[in-house]
Amino acid sequence: MSGWLAVAGLGPGAADLVTPEVETALAEATDIVGYGPYVARVPNRPELRVHASDNRVEYERACLALELAAQGRRVVVVSSGDPGVFAMAAAVFEAVEAGPESWRELAIRVLPGITAMLAASAHVGAPLGHDFCCINLSDNLKPWSLIEHRLRHAAEADFAMAFYNPRSQARPQGFERALAVLRECCGDDRLIVFARAVSTAEERTRVTTLGDARADMADMRTLVIVGSSRTRLVPRPGQPFVYTPRSAS
Amino acid sequence: MSGWLAVAGLGPGAADLVTPEVETALAEATDIVGYGPYVARVPNRPELRVHASDNRVEYERACLALELAAQGRRVVVVSSGDPGVFAMAAAVFEAVEAGPESWRELAIRVLPGITAMLAASAHVGAPLGHDFCCINLSDNLKPWSLIEHRLRHAAEADFAMAFYNPRSQARPQGFERALAVLRECCGDDRLIVFARAVSTAEERTRVTTLGDARADMADMRTLVIVGSSRTRLVPRPGQPFVYTPRSAS
Numbered sequence: 001m002s003g004w005l006a007v008a009g010l011g012p013g014a015a016d017l018v019t020p021e022v023e024t025a026l027a028e029a030t031d032i033v034g035y036g037p038y039v040a041r042v043p044n045r046p047e048l049r050v051h052a053s054d055n056r057v058e059y060e061r062a063c064l065a066l067e068l069a070a071q072g073r074r075v076v077v078v079s080s081g082d083p084g085v086f087a088m089a090a091a092v093f094e095a096v097e098a099g100p101e102s103w104r105e106l107a108i109r110v111l112p113g114i115t116a117m118l119a120a121s122a123h124v125g126a127p128l129g130h131d132f133c134c135i136n137l138s139d140n141l142k143p144w145s146l147i148e149h150r151l152r153h154a155a156e157a158d159f160a161m162a163f164y165n166p167r168s169q170a171r172p173q174g175f176e177r178a179l180a181v182l183r184e185c186c187g188d189d190r191l192i193v194f195a196r197a198v199s200t201a202e203e204r205t206r207v208t209t210l211g212d213a214r215a216d217m218a219d220m221r222t223l224v225i226v227g228s229s230r231t232r233l234v235p236r237p238g239q240p241f242v243y244t245p246r247s248a249s
Numbered sequence: 250m251s252g253w254l255a256v257a258g259l260g261p262g263a264a265d266l267v268t269p270e271v272e273t274a275l276a277e278a279t280d281i282v283g284y285g286p287y288v289a290r291v292p293n294r295p296e297l298r299v300h301a302s303d304n305r306v307e308y309e310r311a312c313l314a315l316e317l318a319a320q321g322r323r324v325v326v327v328s329s330g331d332p333g334v335f336a337m338a339a340a341v342f343e344a345v346e347a348g349p350e351s352w353r354e355l356a357i358r359v360l361p362g363i364t365a366m367l368a369a370s371a372h373v374g375a376p377l378g379h380d381f382c383c384i385n386l387s388d389n390l391k392p393w394s395l396i397e398h399r400l401r402h403a404a405e406a407d408f409a410m411a412f413y414n415p416r417s418q419a420r421p422q423g424f425e426r427a428l429a430v431l432r433e434c435c436g437d438d439r440l441i442v443f444a445r446a447v448s449t450a451e452e453r454t455r456v457t458t459l460g461d462a463r464a465d466m467a468d469m470r471t472l473v474i475v476g477s478s479r480t481r482l483v484p485r486p487g488q489p490f491v492y493t494p495r496s497a498s
Contacts (some may be wrong), residue, residue, distance in 0.1 A: 014270070016268060017269075020266075032375050040497065048351045082371075084371055088381070094492070104484075104490075110370075118364065122333055122338070122361040126333045128383075129333055129339030132384070141496040146497055153405050222358040230330050241345065243342035243346075249392060
């Protein structure tokens with residue numbers, strides 16, 4: 001059988017949020033390639049070759065996967081969430097574009113998954129129920145000035161906003177600055193949701209306002225959602241519902 | 250057993266893109282509530298009560314589902330894609346907020362699904378691989394002026410953009426105007442993807458530029474993605490790959 005490459009989304013963590021399409025690809029694979037903690041979520045089989053790598057080597061990992069597929073292996077690159085949202089799919093296509101011409105003829109598929117913002121949104125209600133944007137707050141691959149530029153336009157557009165990678169130990173100050181810009185643009189009363197590790201045993205959710213939000217409410221496993229001006233909180237016993245109405249007026 | 254309400258995402262169409270979590274809820278349900286074509290995707294059982302309704306009665310449908318759950322029924326409201334993205338979840342929480350206090354104590358869960366933009370993005374590569382926004386182009390529930398305002402800020406932020414409900418027979422001119430604004434803000438060379446009915450038998454995908462895009466390339470089953478200034482096309486035999494690099498520079 002000739003080789004192929006599938007870039008698959010494992011969803012946010014729970015086994016029942018993995019699509020059957022992804023399960024089929026994993027069952028057919030000869031090789032699994034990915035960041036260690038994601039590879040660890042794939043059930044092992046004696047004949048399965050597992051290539052676990054460290055974080056921040058996405059491009060090298062993509063090249064390895066493409067080389068294996070070119071050798072005739074059936075390769076699944078695993079991502080958390082959806083592979084197309086701040087995950088491995090873009091790295092694979094960067095490698096395809098820069099690599100040998102023959103890589104363009106490989107059978108390459110991207111298999112979508114439940115990305116963190118959809119799991120987090122579902123967990124608290126429907127805060128992304130109207131127009132929204134999705135920003136990676138990590139400044140590894142873009143300057144802070146661009147992040148701030150996007151935050152200001154997103155606020156001006158009155159989008160709800162989902163933020164990936166809000167805060168790392170190496171760059172704790174970035175999220176502080178983001179919160180300050182958001183408070184300036186959206187006011188202290190705007191709703192904010194911190195949804196950590198949704199669908200896993202470490203899940204923790206907090207709903208508050210920008211005025212009461214502190215940077216240490218997030219870590220790198222937290223998905224942050226800031227509501228639009230229309231996002232509403234519905235108090236109830238236990239965790240409130242948060243949703244954005246369908247209508248803009 | 251006491252009643253509950255689950256708002257479930259059936260994904261874009263293919264059976265293997267429905268999560269096991271959603272399948273479990275459908276199997277446990279006593280009642281299915283939703284728009285006719287979505288309800289038709291649920292396997293019938295003799296004891297299952299099916300409440301199919303017309304389009305554009307989301308609020309009434311949500312109230313019916315809440316009433317059934319309050320009576321002790323196990324109710325699944327079905328949406329295409331993800332229920333939290335321009336679908337039924339927001340309508341349910343609007344009804345909860347406006348309805349009797351007792352509805353707030355109901356067991357209500359939102360079960361995420363593969364939303365159309367993730368399926369469309371996966372289908373062509375990774376055009377949403379960097380910061381992006383997601384806009385409903387229907388002017389049913391918001392004025393055109395707000396749509397244009399958001400398009401201009403999204404272009405200024407240099408987001409990739411995913412558009413839901415680009416074009417209906419009743420309002421064909423809206424998408425024409427959106428394309429004109431986008432050409433003005435992003436230029437004729439900007440990549441645009443038309444992904445119709447991804448993962449179904451009626452699937453049809455076209456990759457072109459804003460300069461060559463025509464409004465009739467979309468209908469209400471089409472998900473449209475416009476790239477950022479950095480989105481790239483990788484030619485290959487057959488359909489090209491389209492992706493947005495992870496890095497902004």
